[in-house]
Amino acid sequence: MPADIAEKVHDHPCYSEGAHHHYARIHVAVAPACNIQCNYCNRKYDCSNESRPGVTSERLTPEESVKKVMFVGGEVQRMSVLGIAGPGDALANPEKTFKTFEMVREKAPDLKLCLSTNGLALPDYVDEMVKYDIDHITVTINSVDETGEIGSKIYPWIYHNNKRIYGKEAARILLEKQLEGMAKCVEHGILIKANSVLIPGINDKHLPEVSKKLKEIGVFLHNIMPIISEPEFGTKFALDGVPSATDQQQMEVQEACGMDMKLMQHCRQCRADAVGLIGEDRGAEFTKERFAEMSFDALEEHYNVEGRKEAHAKIEEFRFFLDRANERVRKEKADLSSDGQTILVAVTTAGEGMINQHFGSVKEFLIYEAGDLGIRFIHHRKLDYEYCAGPDGTNPIDAIVEKLKDCKLILTAKIGGCPQDDLKAAGLVADMSYAYQPMEASVLKATRKYFNLPEEMEAN
Template sequence: MSCSSSNPAEKFMPEDIQEKIHNHPCYSEGAHHHYARIHVAVAPACNIQCNYCNRKYDCSNESRPGVTSERLSPEESAKKVMFVGGEVQRLSVLGIAGPGDALANPEKTFKTFELVREKAPDLKLCLSTNGLELPKFVDEMVKYDIDHVTVTINSVDTTGEIGSQIYPWIFYNNKRYYGKEAAQILLERQLEGMKKCVENGILIKANSVLIPGINDKHLPEVAKKLKEIGVFLHNIMPIISEPEYGTKFALDGIPSATDQEQMEVQEACGMDMKLMQHCRQCRADAVGLIGEDRGQEFTKDTFANMTFDDLEIKYDLEGRKETQAKIEEFRFFLDKANERVRKEKEDLSSDGQTILVAVTTAGEGMINQHFGSVKEFLIYEAGDRGIRFIHHRKVDYEYCAGPDGANPIDGIVEKLKDCKLILTAKIGGCPQDDLAKAGLIADQSYAFEPIEASVLKATRKYFNLPEELEAN
C-alpha cells in the first residue's frame, strides 16, 4: 500500500506512522473521504458520569456519542463486522466506542477484538475510552494489535476544579469518588495511560468536549499537555447540549457550542497540536463513511442466521483487497490534482486576505452533491496561495425538505454567514438568488471536480486572479 499523501502534515511523518493512519478515516483527513468505519455497541457499562452525556438507547434520529439502537454480544459484533465488510468493501476500521466505555467492559471488548482479528485480519482495530482504566489494559491492547486509541480528556487542571464541574463521580477500584478528588484521580489515570500507550507505539487521538463557560479557555492548556506527552491528534468536539437530550448541562442551560466558538478554540489549540477537524461525533453503532450513517441498514436480523463460514464467503477478503486497491489508485490521481494546494495558515495568502468557502460533497474528495440535499457543509479557509480544512457544519434541515411556512434558505444562510463562497454540484436559480442577496456566491462550475484544487481556483477567481496557481 502506498503511504504517499498530498497533506504536508502527513507526508513528512515517519513511514510507520503514515502506514498506520493511511486508511484510517478518523486519523487521516484524506482517508475520511474514501474509507469507512464501523462501531459495534458491545460495551454498555460506564465507570464515570459526565454532565454532557445521556446514554439513551433506540434513538435512531440522534447522531451523537453514546447513542445506539441495539447492543450486541462479541459474537454478534464479529458477525456484523464480517457482514458489513462484505457489503461495504471500503470498510477499513472497527472501533468500539460504547455506548458506555470500552475499558469498563473489558471482557466483551477484548473478546470482540479477538474474534475480529481472527475473522477479518485486514481491519484496523481501535477503541475509545475515558482513560480511567487505560493503564491497566495497554498490554492487552498490544496483544491484539490495537494501535489506535481515543481518550476523552476535557481538563488537565490538577486541582480538580474544572474537572469537578464536568464529572459528578467516577467508579474506581470498587469505590465511588466525587468532586475534585474524582477529577484528580481521573486525570492521573488518563495521563499515565496515554504515556504508556505512546511508549508502546499506540497512536492516541484525544477528544476534548468544548463546554462554553467551563473549559473553553482552558483547552489550549490541554493541547500543550497532549503535545508534551506525545499524543498524535487532538479533536475539539463542540458540546451538544439541546434540552431534549436530557443531559445535566442541557437542563442547567449550558448552551451547545457554536461553530464560531469551535473555530476560535481550534485556532488556539492548533498552535501546539495537530488537530482533527473532520470529526462528526459518531454514534456508538455508526457504519459507513464519516459523515454518513448506514447503521439502520445492518441490524441484527440481517446477519443473525448466518454462520461464520457463510460470513467468511460474504466478507470476501480478496474482493476487498481489489476494491481498496482501486481506491488507492483513485486517491493517487486525486492527490496529484490537489498537489501544492494544502497549506499551513501562514502560507495561505500573499497579502493576508483569506475567505471561508463552503463545499457540498457526498464523499471521495469531490464536489458531487446537489445543494438541495445537503445535510452538512465542509468549510475551508482559503487565500490566493492555498487552502486549509477548518471543520464541517451541519444544517438543521435540507433545503428541499425545509420547514413549512418559512424560506428554507434562512437557516442555511445563518450557518454560513461568515462564508463568501459555496461550491456545489448543482443548485437551482431560486436558492442561488437568495444566497446572493445574503452575500453568498454559489458556484456550480466545479461540479464533480476535486474539492481542494477547486476551492483554491474558486478563491483566486473571487480575488480576480488567474484560477491556476503559478508553478514555483
C-alpha cells in the same frame, strides 16, 4: 511523518483527513457500562435520529458484533476500521471488548482495530491492547487542571476501586489515570487521538493547556468537539442551560489549540453504532436480523477478503490521481495568502474528495479557509435538515444562511435558481462551475477567481 506512522494512518478515516473521504468505519455497540458520569452525556437507546456519541439503536454481544462486522465488511468494501466506542466505555467492559477484538482479529484480519475510552481504566489494559494489535485509541480528556476544579464541573463522579468518588478528588484521579495510560500507550507505539469536548464557560479557555499537555505526552492528534447541548437530549448541562458550542467558538478554540497540536478537524461525533464514511450513517441498514442467523462460514465467504483487497487497491489508485490534482494546494495558515486576505468557502460533497452533491440534499458543509496561495480545511457544519426537506411554514434557506454567515463562497454540484438568488441576496455566491471536480484544487481556483486572479497559479 515517519513512514511507519504514515502507514498506520493512511487508510484510517479518523486519523487521516484525506482518508476520511474514501474509507469507512464501523462501530459496534458492545460496551454498555461506563465508569464515570459526564454532565454532557446521556446514553440513550433506540434513538436512530440522533447522531452523537453514546447513542445506539441496539446493543450486541461479542458474537453478534463479529457477525455484524463481517456482514457489513462484505457490503461496504471500503470499510477499513472497527471501533468500539460504547455506548458506555470500552474499557469499563473489558471482557466484551477484548472478546470482540479477539474474534475479529481471527475472522477479519485486514481491519484496523480501535477503541474509545475516558481513560480511567486505561493503565490496566495497555498490555491487552498490544496483545490484540490495537494500535489506535481515542481518549476523551477535557481538562488537565491538577486541582480538579474544572474537572469537577464536568464529571459528577467516577467509579474507581469498587467505590464511587465525587467532586475534585474524582477529577484528580481521572486525570492521573488518563495521563498515566496515555504515556504507556505512547511507549508501546499506540497512536492516540485525544477528544476534548468544548464546553462554553467551563473549559473553553482551558483547552489550549490541554493541547500543550497532550503534545508533551506524545499524543498524535487532538480533536476539539463542540458540546451538543439541546434540552431534548436530557443531559445535565443541557437542562442547566449550558448552550451548545457554536461553529465560531469551535474555530476560535481550534485556532488557539492548533499552535501546539495537530488537530483533527473532520470529526462528526459519531454514534456508538455508526457505519459508513465519516459524515454518513448507514447503521439503520444493518440491523441484527440481516446477519444474526448467518453462519460464520457463510459470513467469511460474504466478507471476501480478496474482493476487499481489490476494492482498496482501486481506492488507492483514485487517491493517487486525486492527490496529483490537489498538489501544492494545502497550506498552513501563514502561507494561505500573499497579502493576508482569506475567505471561508463552503463545499458540498458526498465523499471521495469531489464536489459531487446537490445543494438541495446537503446535510453538512465542509468549510475551508482560502487565500490566493493555498487552502486549509477548518471543519464541517451540520444542518438540522436539508434544503429540500425543511419543516412546513419556514424558509429552509434562512437556517443555511445563518450557518454560513461568515462564508463568501459555496461550491456545489447543482443548485436551483431560487436558493441561488436567496444566497446572493445574503452575500453568498453559489458556484456550480467546479461540479464533479477535485474538491481542494477547486476551492483554490474559486478563491482566486473571487479575488479576480487567474484560477491557475504559476508553477513554482
